[in-house]
Amino acid sequence: MDIVSLLDATLRISAPLILVGMAGLLSYQVGLINIALEGMMLSGAFAAVVFGYELGSTWLGVLMAIVVGAALGALFALAVITLRANLIVAGLALNFLATGGTAYLMDILYNQSGTLAPEGLRKLPAVTIPLLEDIPVLGEMLSGHSPLVYVSWVMVPLTSIFLYRMVVGGHIRAVGEHPEAAQTAGISVQGMQYLALILGGMLCGLAGAHLSVGDLPLFRERMTNDRGFIALAAVYFAAARPRLTAVACLLFGFFEALQFRLQLRDTALPNEFLQMLPYLMVVIALVVISVRKEWRKGW
Amino acid sequence: MATQRTPLPYWLIAPILRGSGDVWIGIALWIAIGALVTAALMRARHRAAWRGALLGAVLGGVGGALLLAPLWFGLVSLLDKRCAHCGTQTRPDAATCPRCGHAFTESPRLDAFVAALVNLARVVMTIELALLAGGIILELSGKDALDTYRVLFEWGLGTPRARANSLLAATPIIFTGLGTAIAFRAGIFNVGVEGSLYMGALLAAWIGFTFTDLPALPLIALAFVAGALAGGLWGLVPGYLKARLRVDEVVTTIMLNYVAIEFTSYMVQSGPFFVPGMANAMSKTIAKQAQLPQLVERSQLNASFILALVTVVAIMILMSRTRLGFEARMVGDNPLFARWSGIMVGRTILLVMFVSGLLGGLAGAGQVLGVHYNFTARFSRGFGFDGITIALLGRNSPVGVLIGALLFGALRSGGTTIEVFTDVPIDLVDIVQALIIFFVAIDLNLDFLSRRRRAKTDRDAAPASAAA
Numbered sequence: 001m002d003i004v005s006l007l008d009a010t011l012r013i014s015a016p017l018i019l020v021g022m023a024g025l026l027s028y029q030v031g032l033i034n035i036a037l038e039g040m041m042l043s044g045a046f047a048a049v050v051f052g053y054e055l056g057s058t059w060l061g062v063l064m065a066i067v068v069g070a071a072l073g074a075l076f077a078l079a080v081i082t083l084r085a086n087l088i089v090a091g092l093a094l095n096f097l098a099t100g101g102t103a104y105l106m107d108i109l110y111n112q113s114g115t116l117a118p119e120g121l122r123k124l125p126a127v128t129i130p131l132l133e134d135i136p137v138l139g140e141m142l143s144g145h146s147p148l149v150y151v152s153w154v155m156v157p158l159t160s161i162f163l164y165r166m167v168v169g170g171h172i173r174a175v176g177e178h179p180e181a182a183q184t185a186g187i188s189v190q191g192m193q194y195l196a197l198i199l200g201g202m203l204c205g206l207a208g209a210h211l212s213v214g215d216l217p218l219f220r221e222r223m224t225n226d227r228g229f230i231a232l233a234a235v236y237f238a239a240a241r242p243r244l245t246a247v248a249c250l251l252f253g254f255f256e257a258l259q260f261r262l263q264l265r266d267t268a269l270p271n272e273f274l275q276m277l278p279y280l281m282v283v284i285a286l287v288v289i290s291v292r293k294e295w296r297k298g299w
Numbered sequence: 300m301a302t303q304r305t306p307l308p309y310w311l312i313a314p315i316l317r318g319s320g321d322v323w324i325g326i327a328l329w330i331a332i333g334a335l336v337t338a339a340l341m342r343a344r345h346r347a348a349w350r351g352a353l354l355g356a357v358l359g360g361v362g363g364a365l366l367l368a369p370l371w372f373g374l375v376s377l378l379d380k381r382c383a384h385c386g387t388q389t390r391p392d393a394a395t396c397p398r399c400g401h402a403f404t405e406s407p408r409l410d411a412f413v414a415a416l417v418n419l420a421r422v423v424m425t426i427e428l429a430l431l432a433g434g435i436i437l438e439l440s441g442k443d444a445l446d447t448y449r450v451l452f453e454w455g456l457g458t459p460r461a462r463a464n465s466l467l468a469a470t471p472i473i474f475t476g477l478g479t480a481i482a483f484r485a486g487i488f489n490v491g492v493e494g495s496l497y498m499g500a501l502l503a504a505w506i507g508f509t510f511t512d513l514p515a516l517p518l519i520a521l522a523f524v525a526g527a528l529a530g531g532l533w534g535l536v537p538g539y540l541k542a543r544l545r546v547d548e549v550v551t552t553i554m555l556n557y558v559a560i561e562f563t564s565y566m567v568q569s570g571p572f573f574v575p576g577m578a579n580a581m582s583k584t585i586a587k588q589a590q591l592p593q594l595v596e597r598s599q600l601n602a603s604f605i606l607a608l609v610t611v612v613a614i615m616i617l618m619s620r621t622r623l624g625f626e627a628r629m630v631g632d633n634p635l636f637a638r639w640s641g642i643m644v645g646r647t648i649l650l651v652m653f654v655s656g657l658l659g660g661l662a663g664a665g666q667v668l669g670v671h672y673n674f675t676a677r678f679s680r681g682f683g684f685d686g687i688t689i690a691l692l693g694r695n696s697p698v699g700v701l702i703g704a705l706l707f708g709a710l711r712s713g714g715t716t717i718e719v720f721t722d723v724p725i726d727l728v729d730i731v732q733a734l735i736i737f738f739v740a741i742d743l744n745l746d747f748l749s750r751r752r753r754a755k756t757d758r759d760a761a762p763a764s765a766a767a
Contacts, residue, residue, distance in 0.1 A: 088490070096732050099729055100727070104724050108441075229553060232550070283558075
């Protein structure tokens, strides 16, 4: 099996996971379980195709995907924080709204069902890195991806800096750690929650845009395919630390890439088990974390 | 029942009752309701446009005045309190008799009845609101909303066959709704009924195509029991993690759903139940005698619907009359208090998760034995998630779940036809479902707010009365 193309595929597949992972991480750090990542990502993917086509520029489509993601993040925050709806319930509702809404709009606007691939919409141009692409193996692997892949890499240190080196990030973490204490210290709890959810929505929109216009310029119903939950899994697995989350996302991306290869080659290991892996790993990680916590407390 | 915690909002059931002027407002309201509804129906049905609407309005108005209003007042007056001293009838939320000042003691049965009525009104109102919002979306996208809904409900409820199909669609979600509701009531946010459903379905199918020599009844019973047990054991996994290791159940149940789906797909796609030559990922067909009898001709409605109704009653009894139900409700209301009053919280959580998974398993077994006759990979169209919606809609009470499931069954079953008969995409049903969940989530919270506000006013009022 060609290891270079495998790693190449890993990078491509894990990019949206990393972006969504950073979104999930932000809401985790502010103390909210964000089930709605999936729906925000799907809406972003749809917005990128629709606006990219209507406005005649894929980049404008990506921008609008971010805007739509932010709007959905704000809507989610409004329901959860201001109207105090249950987090999980509102998240489920948003996911339903996104799957139903994108399919509905696709039918109403373009009279298409299943797949929307408007003519004339171009995918984002691949980025070739001048010097790197000449290096034999590394060049093949690292160069020539969609630009959002590189954006996803940049996002990881940016999130890290935002959360751990900036005042706002500190406030966000404080709210997640102990809302009452943060409030007493003069931090706006609701403001921080809104901020984290809206920023998360923007990242989700970006991830969706990568899915729809990053590789092939098309939108498919339910094309996110539970990636939101896998990213959430990565966040839990890494206990919401940015770099570890990114590593977990890369790992999950690697498994997915591997699974495509194995599917092609028809091996002994059934690929359902590979697909199961991220989910099982989360359960195990949660158990480990909580057992450790209990140990520290003393039984 | 959750219902008993919501005190009687009198304004909701009878905005108008006593006093000279109020009665007329009530009658006018019912005339208006009758006129509007009938007008809309006549217009949609007869296509005689405004003449039909006018005729409908007149007929509906008369009907409202003669039928609906007296019926309503009769119903509401059943709830009136009668003073034991002087025999005066008064509003049901009164604390003392207005004539002699005799203090009323609460009758819990009456209170529960009123609360159930209020819940029913809430369910209907939430769905109506969602349909209204869906109608606005339809009109905005240039479709005829009334016509769409006419098709939706005609094919959901219009003919005997349509009604049977709605009940068929309601069957699995009654089970999953009950399973979710019982966990919610105990304060466990179990999203994992879907996983239990797959496990139960798989095992029921295995029983069905393995023990083909058994006669019909034992085989069916065995399949149901095995399916339920498989679901229950699957539910025990996150239950154990929550009860013993304090792992948050929301995330584990979501993740374990996927594990169950992948595992069952593996079993029929390349695992032991793989059948060579089958086009789709399906197991073998179950034995002929294991296939549940159908209740109506030309519809797949089968005996599992009856089992679902029996289960509703069983869960009702379980929640209100047994020790487990009592403990579950206490744990749901206040786990700390429950613990300090000697309830073993961990054990209760385990049992509730087991029952919750059991119900999911029954849903899966019912689908396999009554509809598909085999196990198909990923056959569930989000029955578990529908169950969550219904549990929320029915406020975790078994009857509420039943009503919600019937309404949802009609919505789902009618929804499949709107794409055929109108140019509206089927995804409208998903949007309406999302809106219902949103409204329920916000409504739950308003309820919570009003409770808190009342608690606050009670607290403020207490010193004043003490001083007096």
